[in-house]
Amino acid sequence: MKIMEEMQELFDFLNKLMESGEYARLKEELNSEQPANVAEYFEELTAEKQLFVFRLLTKDMAAEVFSYMDSDTQEHIVHSITDREVRNIVDEMFLDDTVDFLEEAPANLVKKILRNTDAETRKLINRFLNYPENSAGSLMTIEFVRLHSSMTVGNAMKQIKRTGTDKETIYTCYVIDDQRKLIGVVPLRTLICAADDNTIDELMQDDVVSVLTTDDQEEVANIFKKYNWMALPVTDTEGRLVGIITVDDIVDVIEQETTEDMEKMAALIPSDEEYLKTPVMVLAKNRIVWLSVLMISGTLSSFVIGHFNSLLEVAVVLSGFIPIITGTGGNAGSQASTMIIRGMALGEIEIRDALKVVWKEIRVGVLCGVALGLINILKMTLVNRDTGFWINFSVSLSMAAVVVLAKTIGCLLPILAKSLKLDPAMMAGPLISTVVDAVALVIYFSIATALVL
Amino acid sequence: MKIMEEMQELFDFLNKLMESGEYARLKEELNSEQPANVAEYFEELTAEKQLFVFRLLTKDMAAEVFSYMDSDTQEHIVHSITDREVRNIVDEMFLDDTVDFLEEAPANLVKKILRNTDAETRKLINRFLNYPENSAGSLMTIEFVRLHSSMTVGNAMKQIKRTGTDKETIYTCYVIDDQRKLIGVVPLRTLICAADDNTIDELMQDDVVSVLTTDDQEEVANIFKKYNWMALPVTDTEGRLVGIITVDDIVDVIEQETTEDMEKMAALIPSDEEYLKTPVMVLAKNRIVWLSVLMISGTLSSFVIGHFNSLLEVAVVLSGFIPIITGTGGNAGSQASTMIIRGMALGEIEIRDALKVVWKEIRVGVLCGVALGLINILKMTLVNRDTGFWINFSVSLSMAAVVVLAKTIGCLLPILAKSLKLDPAMMAGPLISTVVDAVALVIYFSIATALVL
The missing domain is CATH 1.10.357.20 (SLC41 divalent cation transporters, integral membrane domain)
Structure with missing residues (x-):
C-alpha cells in the first residue's frame, strides 16, 4: 500500500513536469529514478507519450527500463523507434532479457531486432531460442565472470574491474579450463579477502553443483532453495560452462510454478499469460476440458x-x-x-x-x-x-x-x-x-x- | 531426481566410511562437503551418530551445518553438546539464524543458548525476539557492511577486506551518517570498478528504498519481486539503519505466503508447521472450524x-x-x-x-x-x-x-x-x-x- 501511494506521487510529479513543459527537469528526474519505477510509469502513459518519454532516457537507462516493461509496452516501443535506436537498446541489454522479449514478440518485431544485431549475437540468440521452454538454458545469462585456475587474485581482480559493468553478476566467479570446462567456483568475497598473489587454484571450490541446459526450471529452483545460493552454473552435456542462472530469476520461476500448481488444483489448464491479457476464448478453452470431464464423471x-x-x-x-x-x-x-x-x-x-x-x-x-x-x-x-x-x-x-x-x-x-x-x-x-x-x-x-x- | 540420487550416493559413501572406522577420512569428507548436504545427512542418522558426526565438524562448518538443520535435529544437538560447544556455534552463526532457532526451541534450550552468549549479543537477541512474527524485523540480519559517505573507495575496500568474512553479504554496502541514519547505498560492483580515491559520497545512490522493522514480510517480498534486488535495508521509525534483508530469505517468505494462501483456499486455518510434524489434534482443529461453518451454511x-x-x-x-x-x-x-x-x-x-x-x-x-x-x-x-x-x-x-x-x-x-x-x-x-x-x-x-x- 505504502509503496503504491509513493508511486502515485512520483507519477503525478512526472506528469506535472511534462504538462508544464519542463523537459530538461523531466529528463533529469527520469534518468535518476529506479528503472523498475520508470517502467511502471510507462504503463500509465498513452502510446504517444510513451515514445516521447522513452526518447528522454539515456542509452543505459533506456535498455534497463525496457527490460522491466510489460510485453505490450515493449512491443509498442520497438515498433515505433528507429533501427538505430533498436541497436542501442539491444547492445546495452543483457542477452537473456533480449531473448525473453523475442520469445513473446510478433514476427515483424523479431525481424526488426535481429536485423539490428551483429552476426555473433544473432547466433547466440538463435541458440537460446532453441532451448526448451522452462529449461535451465532458457533461464540462463551468458554475461558472467570466467577465470582461469592459474590466475593470481591480483590479475583476476583486474579482469573483474575491467569487465565487471557488463556482467549480470560479478559476485560469483566461475573457473574454467582450456576446453572451457567448468572446474571450480570462487565467490568474489573470497577474492577480496585473499592476498593478491594467491592463485585462483588455491582458493576455488572444486566440488561445483551445476545443471544442464536441458534441466527443468523446477529442479533448478529446488537447488536454489536448498543451498541458498546467489547463482548456479549451467553446462552443456560435455561439461562446458555455457551460462549461469541468478537467484532473482528463480523468484519468478517459483511464482510461475506455484501459479501452475494452483491452476491445476482448480481444474484449469495452466497458462503463462496474465489473466487480464488472456482472450476470452483461451480462458474458456482452458476451463471447458476439465469441467466436462468432471461433469461426465x-x-x-x-x-x-x-x-x-x-x-x-x-x-x-x-x-x-x-x-x-x-x-x-x-x-x-x-x-x-x-x-x-x-x-x-x-x-x-x-x-x-x-x-x-x-x-x-x-x-x-x-x-x-x-x-x-x-x-x-x-x-x-x-x-x-x-x-x-x-x-x-x-x-x-x-x-x-x-x-x-x-x-x-x-x-x-x-x-x-x-x-x-x-x-x-x-x-x-x-x-x-x-x-x-x-x-x-x-x-x-x-x-x-x-x-x- | 538426479539430485536425490547423488545425495543417496554421498550418504552411502559417508556411511561406509563410518562403518569401516575411517574417521580421519570421514572428517575430511564432511568438512569439504556443502553444508546443506551435511545437514541433510544428519536427518538420516540415529541420535547417537548425529552427535558423533557433529563433533567431527570444524567450528565454522558446525555452525553452518547447524543453520541448515531441521529444528528437531537442532534441538537434539543443542541438548546433547557441552556449554563450550554451544558457545562455539553461537559465536560463528549469523544472528538471524540463532534467532530463527530460538523462536522455535523449547525453554530449556533457549536458556542453554542464552547463558552461553555475551551480554551484548543477548541484548540483540532479545530485541529480535520482540519483533512481530512475519515482520521485516524478524527477517533481517545485522551482519552487513556500513560505510560513511566521506570515506574513499580505497578505505572502504580495506574495511570490507578486513571485516568481510563476518558479514552475511558484502555485495551491497549501506552508507550511514553520524546518527546512524541511512543516507545511501552502493553496490560492491561500483566500488570495484571505481578509482581508489573516489569518495563514497560521489558513488552512492542517495534515493534508497527501505522498509521499517514492523513492515509485513509480504510487502518486503513484493519490493524484491519488483526491483530484482539482492538486499534491502531495514530502518527503525527514526530512519536509523538497523539491519538488512537478503534475497535468499525472500524465497522462503514467498513459499510460506503461497502455502498460506493455498491453505486458506482449501478452507484450512493456515499453519507454519510441516504436515508430518503437526500433531493430529492441531490438524483436526485447523480443519473443523471451516468445515462446520460451511456445513451449517x-x-x-x-x-x-x-x-x-x-x-x-x-x-x-x-x-x-x-x-x-x-x-x-x-x-x-x-x-x-x-x-x-x-x-x-x-x-x-x-x-x-x-x-x-x-x-x-x-x-x-x-x-x-x-x-x-x-x-x-x-x-x-x-x-x-x-x-x-x-x-x-x-x-x-x-x-x-x-x-x-x-x-x-x-x-x-x-x-x-x-x-x-x-x-x-x-x-x-x-x-x-x-x-x-x-x-x-x-x-x-x-x-x-x-x-x-
Missing part, C-alpha cells in the same frame, strides 16, 4: 441416486441433505489433498511417507467426523423440525463416515498420482469432490435404508 | 430442496441430478475465483479492474455454459434413457445458467473481499461452492417446475 452420482429412487419416493425429505453431505465430503477431502499436494511440492512429503500420511488422516478424519456429526445432529434438531430423529441420526452418522472416507481418499490420490509419475496437483478439490460425491451418496443412502425404512 | 441448500419437495414427489428422478449440477457449478466457480485470487496475489488484478473482470467472466461463462449444456444433453440422451426430453432439457439448461452464474459469483467474491480489506484467498472453492449450491438449486428447480410439471 458426475454421472456416477446420478446412477447412485437412481439406484435408491424407491427409498427417495418413500422419504423424499432425504434428498434435501444430498448437497450438504456431498459438499462437506468434498471440503474435507480437499483439505487433506491440498496439504499433501503442497507438502509434496515443498519436498516435505515423499511417496515413502504414504502409510504415515494415511494413518494421520484417518485419525484427523475421525476427530473431524465425530465433531461434525455432533454439530449436525444438534443443528438438525434445532432447525429441521419436520424430520424425525432417525433421519437426523442417519444424516449425522453419514456425515461422520463421509468425512473419514473423504480424508482418506483426499490424501491417497495425490500420493498415488505421484507414484504413477503424474502431477499430484491434479488430485485436488474438484476431482476429489467428484470421487467423494459418489462414495458419500452410497454411504448416506445405505445408512438411511437401514435406519429409516 | 449448507443448510440453505436443504431449505431450497425442502421448498421444492412437492416437485420432487412428482418427479423424484430430478433429485438424481442435484450433485452433478451443484458440482459443476462449484467447479466453474472455483476456476474463476482461483484465477482472480492468484492474479490479485501477484499484483496483476486490482480492485479497479472489477468491471473488466466481471464482463470477462460473463463471456467465459456463456461459452463454458453453452458447451457444457450441449455436452450434457447429448450425454443424457445416450446414457439416461429413462428420463424424457423435457427433463434432459431442464438439466442441460440449468447447467448452462448455473455455470454463467457460478463464474460471476466466483470472480466477484474475491474482489469484494479485497475491497473489504479481507483476504481474497478465503473466497475460494469451498466457500464459492457453498454459495453456488443454493443458487444453483433455485435455478434448477425453477426451470424444472416450468418445463416438467
Whole structure:
C-alpha cells in the first residue's frame, strides 16, 4: 500500500513536469529514478507519450527500463523507434532479457531486432531460442565472470574491474579450463579477502553443483532453495560452462510454478499469460476440458441416486441433505489433498511417507467426523423440525463416515498420482469432490435404508 | 531426481566410511562437503551418530551445518553438546539464524543458548525476539557492511577486506551518517570498478528504498519481486539503519505466503508447521472450524430442496441430478475465483479492474455454459434413457445458467473481499461452492417446475 501511494506521487510529479513543459527537469528526474519505477510509469502513459518519454532516457537507462516493461509496452516501443535506436537498446541489454522479449514478440518485431544485431549475437540468440521452454538454458545469462585456475587474485581482480559493468553478476566467479570446462567456483568475497598473489587454484571450490541446459526450471529452483545460493552454473552435456542462472530469476520461476500448481488444483489448464491479457476464448478453452470431464464423471452420482429412487419416493425429505453431505465430503477431502499436494511440492512429503500420511488422516478424519456429526445432529434438531430423529441420526452418522472416507481418499490420490509419475496437483478439490460425491451418496443412502425404512 | 540420487550416493559413501572406522577420512569428507548436504545427512542418522558426526565438524562448518538443520535435529544437538560447544556455534552463526532457532526451541534450550552468549549479543537477541512474527524485523540480519559517505573507495575496500568474512553479504554496502541514519547505498560492483580515491559520497545512490522493522514480510517480498534486488535495508521509525534483508530469505517468505494462501483456499486455518510434524489434534482443529461453518451454511441448500419437495414427489428422478449440477457449478466457480485470487496475489488484478473482470467472466461463462449444456444433453440422451426430453432439457439448461452464474459469483467474491480489506484467498472453492449450491438449486428447480410439471 505504502509503496503504491509513493508511486502515485512520483507519477503525478512526472506528469506535472511534462504538462508544464519542463523537459530538461523531466529528463533529469527520469534518468535518476529506479528503472523498475520508470517502467511502471510507462504503463500509465498513452502510446504517444510513451515514445516521447522513452526518447528522454539515456542509452543505459533506456535498455534497463525496457527490460522491466510489460510485453505490450515493449512491443509498442520497438515498433515505433528507429533501427538505430533498436541497436542501442539491444547492445546495452543483457542477452537473456533480449531473448525473453523475442520469445513473446510478433514476427515483424523479431525481424526488426535481429536485423539490428551483429552476426555473433544473432547466433547466440538463435541458440537460446532453441532451448526448451522452462529449461535451465532458457533461464540462463551468458554475461558472467570466467577465470582461469592459474590466475593470481591480483590479475583476476583486474579482469573483474575491467569487465565487471557488463556482467549480470560479478559476485560469483566461475573457473574454467582450456576446453572451457567448468572446474571450480570462487565467490568474489573470497577474492577480496585473499592476498593478491594467491592463485585462483588455491582458493576455488572444486566440488561445483551445476545443471544442464536441458534441466527443468523446477529442479533448478529446488537447488536454489536448498543451498541458498546467489547463482548456479549451467553446462552443456560435455561439461562446458555455457551460462549461469541468478537467484532473482528463480523468484519468478517459483511464482510461475506455484501459479501452475494452483491452476491445476482448480481444474484449469495452466497458462503463462496474465489473466487480464488472456482472450476470452483461451480462458474458456482452458476451463471447458476439465469441467466436462468432471461433469461426465458426475454421472456416477446420478446412477447412485437412481439406484435408491424407491427409498427417495418413500422419504423424499432425504434428498434435501444430498448437497450438504456431498459438499462437506468434498471440503474435507480437499483439505487433506491440498496439504499433501503442497507438502509434496515443498519436498516435505515423499511417496515413502504414504502409510504415515494415511494413518494421520484417518485419525484427523475421525476427530473431524465425530465433531461434525455432533454439530449436525444438534443443528438438525434445532432447525429441521419436520424430520424425525432417525433421519437426523442417519444424516449425522453419514456425515461422520463421509468425512473419514473423504480424508482418506483426499490424501491417497495425490500420493498415488505421484507414484504413477503424474502431477499430484491434479488430485485436488474438484476431482476429489467428484470421487467423494459418489462414495458419500452410497454411504448416506445405505445408512438411511437401514435406519429409516 | 538426479539430485536425490547423488545425495543417496554421498550418504552411502559417508556411511561406509563410518562403518569401516575411517574417521580421519570421514572428517575430511564432511568438512569439504556443502553444508546443506551435511545437514541433510544428519536427518538420516540415529541420535547417537548425529552427535558423533557433529563433533567431527570444524567450528565454522558446525555452525553452518547447524543453520541448515531441521529444528528437531537442532534441538537434539543443542541438548546433547557441552556449554563450550554451544558457545562455539553461537559465536560463528549469523544472528538471524540463532534467532530463527530460538523462536522455535523449547525453554530449556533457549536458556542453554542464552547463558552461553555475551551480554551484548543477548541484548540483540532479545530485541529480535520482540519483533512481530512475519515482520521485516524478524527477517533481517545485522551482519552487513556500513560505510560513511566521506570515506574513499580505497578505505572502504580495506574495511570490507578486513571485516568481510563476518558479514552475511558484502555485495551491497549501506552508507550511514553520524546518527546512524541511512543516507545511501552502493553496490560492491561500483566500488570495484571505481578509482581508489573516489569518495563514497560521489558513488552512492542517495534515493534508497527501505522498509521499517514492523513492515509485513509480504510487502518486503513484493519490493524484491519488483526491483530484482539482492538486499534491502531495514530502518527503525527514526530512519536509523538497523539491519538488512537478503534475497535468499525472500524465497522462503514467498513459499510460506503461497502455502498460506493455498491453505486458506482449501478452507484450512493456515499453519507454519510441516504436515508430518503437526500433531493430529492441531490438524483436526485447523480443519473443523471451516468445515462446520460451511456445513451449517449448507443448510440453505436443504431449505431450497425442502421448498421444492412437492416437485420432487412428482418427479423424484430430478433429485438424481442435484450433485452433478451443484458440482459443476462449484467447479466453474472455483476456476474463476482461483484465477482472480492468484492474479490479485501477484499484483496483476486490482480492485479497479472489477468491471473488466466481471464482463470477462460473463463471456467465459456463456461459452463454458453453452458447451457444457450441449455436452450434457447429448450425454443424457445416450446414457439416461429413462428420463424424457423435457427433463434432459431442464438439466442441460440449468447447467448452462448455473455455470454463467457460478463464474460471476466466483470472480466477484474475491474482489469484494479485497475491497473489504479481507483476504481474497478465503473466497475460494469451498466457500464459492457453498454459495453456488443454493443458487444453483433455485435455478434448477425453477426451470424444472416450468418445463416438467
